[in-house]
Amino acid sequence: MTLIDTRTPDAKRLIPGATGDWEVIIGLEVHAQVTSEAKLFSGASTAFGAEPNANVSLVDAAMPGMLPVINEECVKQAIRTGLGLKAQINHKSVFDRKNYFYPDLPQGYQISQFKQPIVGEGKITISVGPDRKGEFEDIEVGIERLHLEQDAGKSIHDQHPTMSYVDLNRSGVALMEIVSKPDMRSADEAKAYVTKLRTIVRYLGTCDGNMDEGSMRADVNVSVRRPGGEFGTRCEIKNVNSIRFVGQAIEYEARRQIAIIEDGGTIDQETRLFDPNKGETRAMRSKEEAHDYRYFPDPDLLPLEFDQAYVDELAKYLPELPDDKKARLVNSLGLSVYDASILVSEKAVADYFEKVAAGRDGKLAANWVINDLLGALNKAGKDIENAPVTPDQLGAVIDLIKEGTISGKIAKDLFEIVWNEGGNPRELVESRGMKQVTDTGAIEKAVDDVIAANPDKAEQARAKPTMAGWFVGQVMKTTGGKANPQAVNDLVKAKLGIEE
Amino acid sequence: MSVDLKTVKRVAHLARIAVSEDDAQRMTGELNAILGFVEQLNEVDVAGVEPMTSVMPMEMKKRVDAVTDGNKAADIVANAPATDENFFLVPKVVE
Numbered sequence: 001m002t003l004i005d006t007r008t009p010d011a012k013r014l015i016p017g018a019t020g021d022w023e024v025i026i027g028l029e030v031h032a033q034v035t036s037e038a039k040l041f042s043g044a045s046t047a048f049g050a051e052p053n054a055n056v057s058l059v060d061a062a063m064p065g066m067l068p069v070i071n072e073e074c075v076k077q078a079i080r081t082g083l084g085l086k087a088q089i090n091h092k093s094v095f096d097r098k099n100y101f102y103p104d105l106p107q108g109y110q111i112s113q114f115k116q117p118i119v120g121e122g123k124i125t126i127s128v129g130p131d132r133k134g135e136f137e138d139i140e141v142g143i144e145r146l147h148l149e150q151d152a153g154k155s156i157h158d159q160h161p162t163m164s165y166v167d168l169n170r171s172g173v174a175l176m177e178i179v180s181k182p183d184m185r186s187a188d189e190a191k192a193y194v195t196k197l198r199t200i201v202r203y204l205g206t207c208d209g210n211m212d213e214g215s216m217r218a219d220v221n222v223s224v225r226r227p228g229g230e231f232g233t234r235c236e237i238k239n240v241n242s243i244r245f246v247g248q249a250i251e252y253e254a255r256r257q258i259a260i261i262e263d264g265g266t267i268d269q270e271t272r273l274f275d276p277n278k279g280e281t282r283a284m285r286s287k288e289e290a291h292d293y294r295y296f297p298d299p300d301l302l303p304l305e306f307d308q309a310y311v312d313e314l315a316k317y318l319p320e321l322p323d324d325k326k327a328r329l330v331n332s333l334g335l336s337v338y339d340a341s342i343l344v345s346e347k348a349v350a351d352y353f354e355k356v357a358a359g360r361d362g363k364l365a366a367n368w369v370i371n372d373l374l375g376a377l378n379k380a381g382k383d384i385e386n387a388p389v390t391p392d393q394l395g396a397v398i399d400l401i402k403e404g405t406i407s408g409k410i411a412k413d414l415f416e417i418v419w420n421e422g423g424n425p426r427e428l429v430e431s432r433g434m435k436q437v438t439d440t441g442a443i444e445k446a447v448d449d450v451i452a453a454n455p456d457k458a459e460q461a462r463a464k465p466t467m468a469g470w471f472v473g474q475v476m477k478t479t480g481g482k483a484n485p486q487a488v489n490d491l492v493k494a495k496l497g498i499e500e
Numbered sequence: 501m502s503v504d505l506k507t508v509k510r511v512a513h514l515a516r517i518a519v520s521e522d523d524a525q526r527m528t529g530e531l532n533a534i535l536g537f538v539e540q541l542n543e544v545d546v547a548g549v550e551p552m553t554s555v556m557p558m559e560m561k562k563r564v565d566a567v568t569d570g571n572k573a574a575d576i577v578a579n580a581p582a583t584d585e586n587f588f589l590v591p592k593v594v595e
Contacts, residue, residue: 036565043568052586053576057569061576073565101516103590156587157594166588168576292514302553302560 006142006183009227013186017258023227024254025234026190027182028246029219030197031175032207033151034077040150040174041068041111048213052167060172062106067300074174075304077206078118078148079314081176084204084321085143087122089311093147095301098293103166104153112177114295117147118304124180124200125323126192127341136341141193142181151175170214176207182221182231187250194218194243195345199322202347217241222253224261232257233267237274237281249274253281325350333362342370348384349374355391360398368394372415388419396425405429407436409481437483440491443475446483447491450474458496465498501539502532 014021036046042059059066082089094116097109122143129136153168178197184190198216201207208215218241223234235257237249252274257267272281320328322344329340343353343366352373357365373394377387397414400406406414406429414434418425429435437443450471451458461467471492476483492498503511508528512519519527573586582589 038563038565038567038569043563043566044570045567051573053573053588054586055570056573056576058576059569069561069563071565072562075562099514103588103593155590155593157592159587160584160589160592162592163582163589164592164594165584166590168588294514297553302558304560 003182003231005228005231006140006181007185010185013189014227015224015254015258018262021227022224022254022258023185023229024187024250025182025223025225025231026184026186026250027221027234028180028184028190028193029221030178030180030194031151031217031219032081032178032197032201032209033215034074034148034174034176035205035207036071036073036077036174038071038073039172040071040074040148042172044172046173050169052165053169055169056171060106060168062108068111068298070301070304071174074148075118075306076314077174077204078146078176079306079311080204080318081178081201081206082119082122082146083311083315083318084200084206085119085122085124085146085178087143087146088120090116090118090120091306091308091311092116093118093304095148095298095304096295097298098149098295100293102152102155103164104155104168104171106153106168106171110150110152111298111301112149112295113147116303117145119143119146121145124193124196126189126196128186128188128192130338134338136337139183139189139192141183141189144179144181146176146178149175149177182223187247187254190220190250191243191247194246196322198243199345199347203319203321205319211242214241218246220246220249220253222250222257223267224254224257232261233269235267235270235272235281237272238284240274242276245274245276248276248279249281252279256281322347322350329362329366333357333366335362335366339366339370342374346384352384352387352391356395356398358395360395361402364398364401365395368398368415372412376415376419388422389415393418393422393425400425400429404484405436406434407481407483407485409476409485410434410436413481433482435482437479440487443479443483443487444491446475446478447471447488447495450478451495461496462498465493468492468496468498471496501535503528503535 009023014023033046034040038044039046039060042057044057044060045055047055059068079089093113095111096114098112098114099109101108124141124143126139126141127136128139131137151170151173153166153171156165156167159165180193184193198209202209211217217239220237220240221234222237223232225232235253237253240246240249253272260267271284273284274281326337326340326344329335329343330337335343342349344350349369353365353369356369373387373389377384394415397411397418400414401408401411414425414428417423417428417432457467457470461471472485472488475488475492476485505524505528508524508531509519512524577583577586577588580588
């Protein structure tokens with residue numbers, strides 16, 4: 001592919017070296033496992049964690065005479081993903097054989113797409129930040145292509161002193177290889193790109209995005225150059241399996257390359273591995289002929305063809321994508337861009353929020369989901385899928401605040417009770433006497449009692465009105481936080497004779 | 501286009517086929533003869549002609565997304581020279 005520079009060098013992204021500033025250029029190839037029941041070309045299951053070689057058909061094991069038949073759902077998933085990346089969908093694509101030898105590749109070749117992929121150019125908008133001013137910067141990253149291919153099996157090397165163990169359960173599982181343009185200029189941008197890509201495929205339901213189980217992994221291409229200069233020689237860091245590691249690998253690799261060039265050396269184009277324990281990249285044992293894949297069209301498979309109506313039908317049922325959802329939350333619910341960004345970043349969070357916000361004040365719902373729910377989840381190390389408070393329960397808490405039945409402060413306590421013990425918030429408020437006291441007589445008595453018990457402080461407060469806050473606090477304490485804070489404030493001032 | 505002895509040996513190695521020096525010599529001649537025929541075919545002007553992928557005009561066959569196969573690990577590894585708990589065992593390959 002021809003490299004086109006879409007970016008203007010920006011001082012804040014440059015890496016200072018001994019001889020001046022450097023700019024890092026990053027492109028990513030992300031392998032995303034297609035969400036499907038069966039494999040790309042066989043009827044074996046794709047389920048994770050099965051017994052060795054249990055999810056293997058004779059096709060996946062490459063027994064002689066076996067023929068691949070494509071799983072139509074995988075084709076649809078690739079098209080959906082292409083639509084989500086605002087990409088060109090190719091009505092005709094071709095499967096090729098990529099030839100290499102490895103024990104976990106029983107065919108001796110991977111069925112992939114080389115010259116004619118199913119999806120062509122598209123784009124993703126990533127959001128980087130917030131910076132010191134709390135601002136986010138939107139950056140467009142080009143997609144070069146997306147193609148369908150088979151995954152290989154898995155080799156385990158630590159079970160035996162002289163043998164490797166091979167399990168073909170993954171062999172033949174459908175992958176989408178999503179190739180970006182070299183449009184990223186910092187580790188943060190690359191991390192934001194993988195995060196956004198994962199969000200998009202999760203919204204679409206085309207890949208579960210679970211990097212722990214290997215459902216998504218990235219090959220990271222890194223090169224450095226003088227700002228705005230000629231592209232340098234790149235190194236490819238293979239199979240990075242977490243977003244954090246993508247960032248670490250880029251930081252390390254960029255500095256390694258800068259150090260070599262500044263010492264008068266040159267960069268060799270090579271494949272490297274990231275070692276998460278040492279936080280460094282190192283060259284893979286070199287295989288000089290490894291890159292000669294001798295691609296040719298797979299004679300077992302006809303070209304993959306469909307018409308625009310087929311694509312349109314899939315487009316019709318595409319779910320709302322994160323960018324569209326964000327725009328809707330900002331425009332129709334009046335949320336800040338910041339809050340909307342947090343809510344849409346995970347589909348499960350967005351779904352939760354929308355249930356809470358349905359028929360309620362969007363901003364209040366957003367505050368509760370972001371500050372209280374996500375805060376508590378984060379603290380407890382829990383996922384939103386396992387949140388102890390359901391959207392209905394949180395919605396009821398918000399309703400109780402809106403009705404004036406409980407104060408905002410009591411609501412926090414109520415939330416904690418629901419979190420720890422469960423139950424119906426409305427019933428809890430009744431049974432535990434948490435209702436807000438709006439009866440002025442009762443509040444008045446509490447104010448009188450506190451003033452009577454603290455004549456010296458009352459004297460001080462008359463001279464220094466800011467002291468009134470102390471009385472408000474005391475009254476709130478004696479009423480167990482159930483008094484309406486505004487009513488208390490007004491009464492304290494009136495009783496002490498403090499002018500507004 | 502033609503190939504030399506070195507290329508023939510390299511292609512054989514890429515395909516993991518053991519070829520003796522004599523065979524490589526002989527194959528270089530044979531492959532160049534074949535490439536000669538290909539060159540002849542290359543003389544035909546095929547601009548604008550779609551490559552033929554099937555003798556019969558037909559669409560690619562597709563399957564529905566359902567698990568219809570698997571759970572025969574013992575069969576899968578039955579012919580393997582070395583196995584353990586239904587894993588294939590191969591001489592250690594580690595990067």
